[in-house]
Amino acid sequence: MSLAHVILGLLQQQERTGYDLKTECFNQCIAHLWQADQAQIYRTLDKLEAQGWIVCTVEIQHDRPNRKVFQITESGKAEFIRWLQTHQPLPILRDPLLAQLHFAAQLPNEAIVHLLEQELEARREKLAECEAVDVPSLDDPIASRDQKMHRLVLELVTQREQTYLNWLQKAIEIIQIQPSDT
Amino acid sequence: MSLAHVILGLLQQQERTGYDLKTECFNQCIAHLWQADQAQIYRTLDKLEAQGWIVCTVEIQHDRPNRKVFQITESGKAEFIRWLQTHQPLPILRDPLLAQLHFAAQLPNEAIVHLLEQELEARREKLAECEAVDVPSLDDPIASRDQKMHRLVLELVTQREQTYLNWLQKAIEIIQIQPSDT
């Protein structure tokens, strides 16, 4: 499971709690590449601990709930490096809009265009989020090796949205010039 | 769940068995837009029948197992049309390669390039599959309304792979000119 390895990667950078992982990582820079639910993060931490890939220290707090701080172990690091170099199967993408469009011939043109325009709106928002992320450009000489990797990831995510938007615009134009089926 | 509605759409075209759905639809033209496991198809048919959206007639065969032929009902058709016009939430994409690349700075350039090249190979195969699908072009005057929709779907899937390939090639070039971190 990749989530487990993403968490190992984050704990390799520094020790963190489940709460830290959620609020500082999965809700921030990791959000556009691996969304994860709070409940799933905690359960994955349990599994990683059971595997011996991370260990836990409890920080007692009195005004707030105690913190369970997780640290990666040597075997955890080894497992992470192994995963990092292992080619993973392509993810399976199931896009409901494409499923709808496959059967859309029975709808009037305006209904199809309406559907595509709602998608366009949602995708525009997502592209805006991608473009709002602040990572130095690839030609920037100040960019660290880490930042360059993050930039590459961001560029694919952005280009993917751009491709979707271009296609949506073209699709809308094409549907609009189709003879109406009434 | 979209799988249920894809099945409704297919049963609206003609009555079919679970086996037909798997071998003639989900393994063929639907494959590039909604992969589905045989077990899940049968279980979804059960749910659709319980909902009253499809009905079943058993065709008794003596040399082979009996066939359970499913037909869409009026309420099933209504539900399908409702779904067809309802905007669906954007699917969440979790791409293990992007997760790996996010943490790849600690790997030597050659290891990163190796990972990207394996992905390149897999994505090339997928693009080839997309291009092997035979649907008439959008300007083809003979193309039916249905075929035009299928063409639009195919074009997005193909362009998506093309975008991924272009990015992979660019990424490989960029990694190769990075100073090695030894």
Place this chain on the structure above:
DNA sequence: TGCTACTATAGGACTAATCATATATAGGAC
């Protein structure tokens, strides 16, 4: 003769992910 593949349905076990809720204290808003 045994092996595999095709036709056809179905269930058990499991993984990955989501949603809702519970606990407990502190602090700010209205």
Place this chain on the structure above:
DNA sequence: GTCCTATATATGATTAGTCCTATAGTAGCA
């Protein structure tokens, strides 16, 4: 005073999807 948010962990229930196996007759291959 009440409500909401933040901090922090945890569990129950459910959904979506995968993998494996069972059943049972036919047919082709070597």
